[in-house]
Amino acid sequence: MNSPETSADAPLATPAELSLPAQKRLLFSKIQIQLAKSNTFSDVLPELEEVLLQFLEAQRLTVYQNARDGQEITAKFKTGQELHEIRLPLSPNSIAGYAALTSKSLNIRDVYDTDALTQIHKTLKFDSSFDKRSGFTSRAMLVVPIKLGAPLLGVLQVINKVGGDAFQDQDLQSAHLLADMLAKKFHEEFEGTDGPYDLLIKKQLLTPEKLDELTRRAKKEAVTMTSLLVGDLKIAPEMVAASLESYYQVPFMRYDPNIVPPKRLLRKLNMSYLRRQLWLPLAGEIDEEIVILIDNPTDVGRQMEIQRALPAKKYIFRVGFSEDILQYLGGGSVSSYLHGLTAKLEEEDVEEGDATDEGLETGDVNENENTIIQLVNRLIIDAYRAGASDIHVEPSKGASPSKVRLRIDGICRPALEIPSTHIRAVLSRIKIMARMDIAERRKPQDGKIVIKVKGIPLELRVATIPTIFGEGAVLRVLASGGALPFDNLNLAERNYKELDRLLTIPQGIILVVGPTGSGKTTTLHAVLGRINTPDRKIWTAEDPVEITQPGLQQVQVDHKIGFGFAEALRSFLRADPDVILIGEMRDKETAHSGIEASLTGHLVFSTLHTNSAPETIVRLLDLGLDPMNFADALLGILAQRLVRTLCSQCKQHYKPSATEWRRLVLLYGEENFPELEISQADAVLFAPGGCGKCAKTGYKGRTGIHELLVASTEMKKAIAQGGRVDELRALAMKEGMRTLMQDGVAKVLKGQCDLTQLFRVASE
Numbered sequence: 001m002n003s004p005e006t007s008a009d010a011p012l013a014t015p016a017e018l019s020l021p022a023q024k025r026l027l028f029s030k031i032q033i034q035l036a037k038s039n040t041f042s043d044v045l046p047e048l049e050e051v052l053l054q055f056l057e058a059q060r061l062t063v064y065q066n067a068r069d070g071q072e073i074t075a076k077f078k079t080g081q082e083l084h085e086i087r088l089p090l091s092p093n094s095i096a097g098y099a100a101l102t103s104k105s106l107n108i109r110d111v112y113d114t115d116a117l118t119q120i121h122k123t124l125k126f127d128s129s130f131d132k133r134s135g136f137t138s139r140a141m142l143v144v145p146i147k148l149g150a151p152l153l154g155v156l157q158v159i160n161k162v163g164g165d166a167f168q169d170q171d172l173q174s175a176h177l178l179a180d181m182l183a184k185k186f187h188e189e190f191e192g193t194d195g196p197y198d199l200l201i202k203k204q205l206l207t208p209e210k211l212d213e214l215t216r217r218a219k220k221e222a223v224t225m226t227s228l229l230v231g232d233l234k235i236a237p238e239m240v241a242a243s244l245e246s247y248y249q250v251p252f253m254r255y256d257p258n259i260v261p262p263k264r265l266l267r268k269l270n271m272s273y274l275r276r277q278l279w280l281p282l283a284g285e286i287d288e289e290i291v292i293l294i295d296n297p298t299d300v301g302r303q304m305e306i307q308r309a310l311p312a313k314k315y316i317f318r319v320g321f322s323e324d325i326l327q328y329l330g331g332g333s334v335s336s337y338l339h340g341l342t343a344k345l346e347e348e349d350v351e352e353g354d355a356t357d358e359g360l361e362t363g364d365v366n367e368n369e370n371t372i373i374q375l376v377n378r379l380i381i382d383a384y385r386a387g388a389s390d391i392h393v394e395p396s397k398g399a400s401p402s403k404v405r406l407r408i409d410g411i412c413r414p415a416l417e418i419p420s421t422h423i424r425a426v427l428s429r430i431k432i433m434a435r436m437d438i439a440e441r442r443k444p445q446d447g448k449i450v451i452k453v454k455g456i457p458l459e460l461r462v463a464t465i466p467t468i469f470g471e472g473a474v475l476r477v478l479a480s481g482g483a484l485p486f487d488n489l490n491l492a493e494r495n496y497k498e499l500d501r502l503l504t505i506p507q508g509i510i511l512v513v514g515p516t517g518s519g520k521t522t523t524l525h526a527v528l529g530r531i532n533t534p535d536r537k538i539w540t541a542e543d544p545v546e547i548t549q550p551g552l553q554q555v556q557v558d559h560k561i562g563f564g565f566a567e568a569l570r571s572f573l574r575a576d577p578d579v580i581l582i583g584e585m586r587d588k589e590t591a592h593s594g595i596e597a598s599l600t601g602h603l604v605f606s607t608l609h610t611n612s613a614p615e616t617i618v619r620l621l622d623l624g625l626d627p628m629n630f631a632d633a634l635l636g637i638l639a640q641r642l643v644r645t646l647c648s649q650c651k652q653h654y655k656p657s658a659t660e661w662r663r664l665v666l667l668y669g670e671e672n673f674p675e676l677e678i679s680q681a682d683a684v685l686f687a688p689g690g691c692g693k694c695a696k697t698g699y700k701g702r703t704g705i706h707e708l709l710v711a712s713t714e715m716k717k718a719i720a721q722g723g724r725v726d727e728l729r730a731l732a733m734k735e736g737m738r739t740l741m742q743d744g745v746a747k748v749l750k751g752q753c754d755l756t757q758l759f760r761v762a763s764e
Contacts, residue, residue, distance in 0.1 A: 027055040059160035089314030092121040106143040153186040199243035255324035289314040395470035434462040483525035508635035509598040540581040541568035582606040598633040613637040613709035614728040631719040634711040641761040647700040650689030705744040
């Protein structure tokens with residue numbers, strides 16, 4: 001007889017469940033009840049683990065869930081009292097990855113039997129690193145895909161049969177029953193739909209009867225469902241895309257003329273075959289990682305064909321309209337001007353050079369040829385319009401094409417490839433524009449390019465560096481236009497008020513610190529813009545002058561002629577200044593002169609390359625500054641980083657799990673967290689999506705995270721006494737300073753960024 005709990009809460013048993021022994025049926029019911037009560041599977045896993053193992057008669061298990069980006073499966077498994085996360089790509093290189101990619105169940109007697117694994121797939125192997133770290137020995141293994149209908153939702157991996165050498169058919173049946181139960185739970189967590197167009201029905205844009213009619217028409221008339229939904233019913237393509245995304249649980253991708261499928265991969269495939277099969281590779285390398293666009297990511301047959309045609313360690317699937325896939329395969333339909341130019345280069349009849357160190361002479365391809373000039377000009381202009389901070393021109397070995405990457409929002413993105421026969425000419429053209437010596441290829445060179453984009457001057461700093469494969473170049477796109485408004489710095493309320501107050505003090509020194517590229521110059525000019533009034537005389541010494549403002553006297557230092565920051569500062573003191581900005585305090589002389597200037601009635605701003613505000617104090621004292629003078633002069637130190645912000649058009653909201661919420665609380669500090677005035681029940685977090693506006697990355701733009709140390713009376717006393725970094729940090733936090741991580745957590749809770757990007761720039 002069933003227990004009262006089981007009979008009241010458990011759903012009706014299926015024939016497969018009824019065939020289980022009585023003890024297993026009871027365990028199965030317990031699992032069902034616990035899952036039904038929990039919000040997510042990860043929440044209930046710790047307390048369910050023992051019951052799951054009893055039901056499966058196994059020593060260990062790992063439950064993977066399909067990641068929302070369609071790139072990998074992830075799992076959290078329990079070992080002792082610690083939670084560890086495993087991430088595996090969808091590929092035939094791992095046992096769980098193979099099951100995820102092929103949707104096949106596996107019953108393996110011994111995972112260390114390499115011959116048995118290669119009979120399943122030639123690249124299949126067992127990763128023994130987990131065993132080595134834990135001391136546990138894996139042998140027999142059941143691996144079952146977790147699916148509800150077509151889309152993969154996860155993988156169940158059962159390890160080592162209790163009381164036996166191998167798992168039997170009845171064990172596989174139990175694993176399938178559990179996988180079916182988990183599929184329903186994951187389907188609920190993912191908010192998935194049961195069919196490709198069910199979301200349209202849910203949104204009342206389509207009826208089930210109309211969907212059946214369109215399905216019949218599509219088969220009869222040999223047309224696509226997209227053409228009928230968009231063309232006949234006038235449903236927005238974005239809604240159809242969202243419906244496909246919801247069902248297949250991988251990101252949707254529209255046709256983008258700026259994305260060119262790599263020829264090196266397409267050459268291995270027949271174009272007619274790809275048009276019939278409706279898939280193509282969009283990026284990646286053989287034996288590494290390949291991005292696949294396909295109209296049905298759950299088609300196991302085509303997945304196996306992809307594996308055979310393009311072997312890789314990892315496959316990243318994207319779902320797309322059939323029409324868009326065909327447009328990529330149309331040949332010559334890509335309209336990107338840049339790629340059109342590089343294609344033109346590849347079509348030119350130029351003799352290949354040998355793969356020696358010297359390669360082709362520049363005379364073989366003239367750097368003044370019209371195509372080369374257009375390519376370099378367009379590359380610079382398009383990088384500027386894309387908001388890139390740097391252009392990287394990178395040579396490759398032998399006849400391999402050279403790569404160009406753009407750094408956008410702090411991340412490098414591939415832009416295009418330049419044929420090996422033309423890279424010398426491209427680099428020579430860049431050197432000519434930067435007034436460099438084109439004959440010198442053995443030494444690094446620096447230069448500057450100034451061009452106009454629609455009448456707006458654009459300046460680039462150019463650095464060429466010889467590599468083993470030839471010269472490479474990096475072009476830094478200097479910021480143009482005026483200063484960012486002070487109110488747009490995205491300072492926390494306390495930081496805003498305190499920094500604004502410090503700017504009213506007529507003398508002293510304020511430092512902005514952080515690594516290269518953390519936005520220090522932008523912040524300093526925003527601050528200067530705040531106090532830039534006709535009654536103040538402001539001098540700046542910068543290297544280079546990137547941002548200009550009316551009313552400022554800005555000076556470009558030149559170390560080649562002995563005119564550095566220290567020399568500029570001495571000159572400024574003879575020119576009746578009220579405010580002085582020194583680009584960087586990189587040596588004792590400059591730092592000492594800046595402190596002296598601040599003590600003699602001037603407001604001084606400068607930067608330093610340090611990790612945090614408290615560390616800056618110790619760094620300057622280590623340069624040999626007098627602690628008493630420095631303490632008297634210091635007003636405040638603002639440390640900052642730039643973090644990528646979530647795209648406002650496609651970011652996805654979700655409720656934080658208990659584990660994630662606990663992590664946020666610990667990162668901010670339990671004693672300080674109440675000041676944020678937010679509870680878990682009210683909190684909404686955001687995750688990256690992917691749309692045309694953000695180039696499918698989920699991120700668009702950057703914002704600052706800050707920590708502001710204010711030199712109070714107590715702080716000045718601690719500095720004068722030579723306090724240690726931890727002492728200074730503790731005092732600053734007691735007086736209201738919040739660390740970079742804390743400021744970042746506050747911005748995560750506001751939906752401006754996510755923890756992944758925060759951890760890229762700030763440490764726990």
